[in-house]
Amino acid sequence: MSSLPDFIAPARFQDPAAALAQVRAIYDGSIAHLRDALQRFVDGEDLAPRVRACYPFVRVRTDTVARADTRLSYGFVSGPGTYETTLTRPDLFGAYYLEQFRLLLKNHGVSLEVGTSAQPIPVHFSFAENDHIEGAMSAERRLLLRDLFDLPDLAAMDDGIANGTHEPGPGEAHPLALFTAPRVDYSLHRLRHYSGTRPEHFQNFVLFTNYQFYIDEFIRLGRERMQDAVGEYDAFVEPGNVVTRRAGLPAEAGDHLGTPPPRLPQMPAYHLVRQGGAGITMVNIGIGPANAKTITDHIAVLRPHAWIMLGHCAGLRNTQHLGDYVLAHGYVREDHVLDEDLPLWVPIPALAEVQLALEAAVAEITQLKGYELKRVMRTGTVASTDNRNWELLPHRGPERRFSQSRAIALDMESATIAANGFRFRVPYGTLLCVSDKPLHGEIKLPGMANQFYRERVDQHLRIGMRAVELLREAGVDQLHSRKLRSFAEVAFQ
Numbered sequence: 001m002s003s004l005p006d007f008i009a010p011a012r013f014q015d016p017a018a019a020l021a022q023v024r025a026i027y028d029g030s031i032a033h034l035r036d037a038l039q040r041f042v043d044g045e046d047l048a049p050r051v052r053a054c055y056p057f058v059r060v061r062t063d064t065v066a067r068a069d070t071r072l073s074y075g076f077v078s079g080p081g082t083y084e085t086t087l088t089r090p091d092l093f094g095a096y097y098l099e100q101f102r103l104l105l106k107n108h109g110v111s112l113e114v115g116t117s118a119q120p121i122p123v124h125f126s127f128a129e130n131d132h133i134e135g136a137m138s139a140e141r142r143l144l145l146r147d148l149f150d151l152p153d154l155a156a157m158d159d160g161i162a163n164g165t166h167e168p169g170p171g172e173a174h175p176l177a178l179f180t181a182p183r184v185d186y187s188l189h190r191l192r193h194y195s196g197t198r199p200e201h202f203q204n205f206v207l208f209t210n211y212q213f214y215i216d217e218f219i220r221l222g223r224e225r226m227q228d229a230v231g232e233y234d235a236f237v238e239p240g241n242v243v244t245r246r247a248g249l250p251a252e253a254g255d256h257l258g259t260p261p262p263r264l265p266q267m268p269a270y271h272l273v274r275q276g277g278a279g280i281t282m283v284n285i286g287i288g289p290a291n292a293k294t295i296t297d298h299i300a301v302l303r304p305h306a307w308i309m310l311g312h313c314a315g316l317r318n319t320q321h322l323g324d325y326v327l328a329h330g331y332v333r334e335d336h337v338l339d340e341d342l343p344l345w346v347p348i349p350a351l352a353e354v355q356l357a358l359e360a361a362v363a364e365i366t367q368l369k370g371y372e373l374k375r376v377m378r379t380g381t382v383a384s385t386d387n388r389n390w391e392l393l394p395h396r397g398p399e400r401r402f403s404q405s406r407a408i409a410l411d412m413e414s415a416t417i418a419a420n421g422f423r424f425r426v427p428y429g430t431l432l433c434v435s436d437k438p439l440h441g442e443i444k445l446p447g448m449a450n451q452f453y454r455e456r457v458d459q460h461l462r463i464g465m466r467a468v469e470l471l472r473e474a475g476v477d478q479l480h481s482r483k484l485r486s487f488a489e490v491a492f493q
Contacts, residue, residue: 002052005033010059010115016101019058022114023097024090026056030116034126038149042137047148053126055181057117058101059084059173060491062108073482074425074493075103077176083491084173086119086181089188092200095276096303100177100492119156123149125185129198157183162300162424163341164486177492178424179301187298194295195269195283196239196261199302203271203279204476205468206299206307210287210413213457214310215270218282221461222272235273239265267295280468285413289335289386292416300424303493305476306354308429309417310464313382313409315434316402323456325377325463327358328430331415332383332405334398338416342423348415349422351481353474354429354467355379361467362431365459380408382430384415409434425484425493431467433460 008026013019030053037051060083077083090097101112123145145151160166162178179187188199209215222236222244229248236244241258245251267286272279283299285291296307313326329350362377363369383402387393402410414430421428433456471479480493 002050003033003037003047005029005053008056008116010113012111012113014105014111016098016105016112019101019112019114020090020094020098023056023058023087024094026114026116027088027090030054030056030121031126034121034123034149035128038123038126041145041148042141050147051123051149053121055086055088055117055119055121057084057086057115057119058097058176059113059115060104060108060110060176061113062110064108071482072103072107072477073480073485074489075100075491076107077104077174077491078488082173083176084113085176085490085492086117088121088125088181088184092188093184096493104491119181120150120153122152122182122185124152125182125189152182152186156180157186159183159297159341161490164488175490177490184301187301190294190298191269191302194265194267194298196265197237197241197269197271201237201241201271201273201281202269202277202299202302202304203273203281204277204302204305205280205471206304207280207282207461207464207468208285208292208295208307208309208311208413208417209282210285210311210411211457212284214461215268215282215284217457217461218270221465222270225272233272233274233279235271237271237273239268239270267291278472280465287388288412289337289384289416292335292413293337293420296417296420296424296426300420300426304426305479306427306429306468306471307417307421308354308358308431308464308467309414310460311411311413311432312435313411313414313432315409316383317378317408320378320408320434322434323376324434325362325460326382326409326430326432326434327355327362327377327379328382328409328414328418328432329355329379330381331418332381332402332407333415333419334383334385334387334401335412335416335419336386338419338423342419346422348418349483351427351429351483353471353479353481354427357467357470357474358429358431358463360470361463365463365466378408381406382414382432383407383410384412385410386412388412422484425480427479427481427484429467431460431464 033053041047063080065079161175168174191199225231225233226236226244226246231246234246240261242260243255243258267283269281269283271281285295331348363373409432418428
């Protein structure tokens with residue numbers, strides 16, 4: 001026997017707002033049940049029986065193929081059958097869920113079923129934002145948690161759906177979304193840990209960088225824009241959830257809770273907040289493909305509209321100069337961190353919408369066009385390696401492979417970010433800046449590097465931000481490419 005909240009049986013809805021309201025009611029009731037029991041347990045009460053609460057789910061049953069606009073990349077199921085997914089955090093994903101519900105109703109003309117699922121909510125995922133409940137318990141008391149509450153189950157969080165390896169069992173529904181609710185909750189908690197900011201602050205356009213210099217400039221620009229009373233961004237958020245509102249805007253509930261951390265988190269995130277989540281988030285992922293995979297694994301559950309890598313690279317061509325830009329249109333994947341999830345034989349295509357926005361931004365910011373633009377930017381293949389000291393290998397293997405691939409630049413993160421964008425159906429792009437040319441004897445030296453950073457970081461960052469603005473102006477319907485969707489695809493974006 002278990003102590004459960006009131007069970008809400010599946011009900012049918014033709015109105016997306018009513019379906020979302022039912023999701024909220026189920027989720028809020030489940031979380032309240034867990035929090036109440038957990039607080040009593042922390043206060044020393046002996047609970048019996050076991051306490052459990054489950055996620056809400058949404059289900060679609062259809063006997064026909066979608067009557068959808070063939071230009072769409074999402075919003076419909078792949079064929080007749082039953083499709084469902086568990087849902088979480090309607091306070092965070094409410095607008096997203098509402099849009100997915102609206103599209104399903106429009107494209108299939110059937111009801112949505114919403115009810116209580118059989119998937120338990122791990123008690124850790126019920127904690128309020130600023131709760132640190134486990135810290136108030138003794139080690140012995142913490143051990144009792146597993147006897148009384150459901151803990152995170154990794155079997156419910158794998159990425160088989162996104163990887164295309166998930167096979168429903170007999171009588172089991174097909175997936176409706178890339179991520180189950182436990183998988184989403186897991187990533188939301190990881191984002192707080194790695195980025196130092198709440199998931200609510202993340203925006204739908206994300207810039208990644210591998211150098212703190214870019215973050216320093218983003219902070220300067222963010223704080224500067226908050227002094228503009230008529231700017232397009234409403235707030236600037238820094239690690240520790242430190243919120244600075246634009247001049248003239250009143251503070252909002254919770255702003256005062258932010259405090260700068262004593263030390264920066266592993267991959268700090270900064271957010272230029274715009275209405276509807278249409279602003280810009282920038283994350284310093286540091287060096288290496290492991291970090292790049294880790295943070296994109298978790299940001300992907302937020303379903304951003306695009307992410308772009310802005311960083312430094314080694315130029316591989318003698319005709320390149322320090323400070324030149326590289327717009328990636330292909331990748332050599334020697335990062336190895338995604339080999340099991342996304343086989344190397346899977347191509348990672350360039351996405352025209354992102355490519356055009358990046359090229360237009362370079363032209364606009366540098367004031368160069370046409371043939372003159374080729375003086376400062378090349379389009380080509382970027383190779384990403386997990387060996388930072390590849391130049392020191394006692395043979396010409398890497399150099400030969402990079403030459404055969406026609407690679408024009410080398411880094412450690414770009415292929416990972418692009419490949420994970422492909423894997424998770426998040427539009428991606430890469431614009432790098434040549435900071436050294438090791439094959440040609442031009443290596444980073446302190447004085448030269450400092451001058452280079454001063455001259456290029458500001459321009460490079462402004463190019464990335466302008467590319468985001470161009471993507472936003474074009475509209476997200478144009479951005480989510482059908483190239484990223486399989487022929488047996490989930491309906492949710």
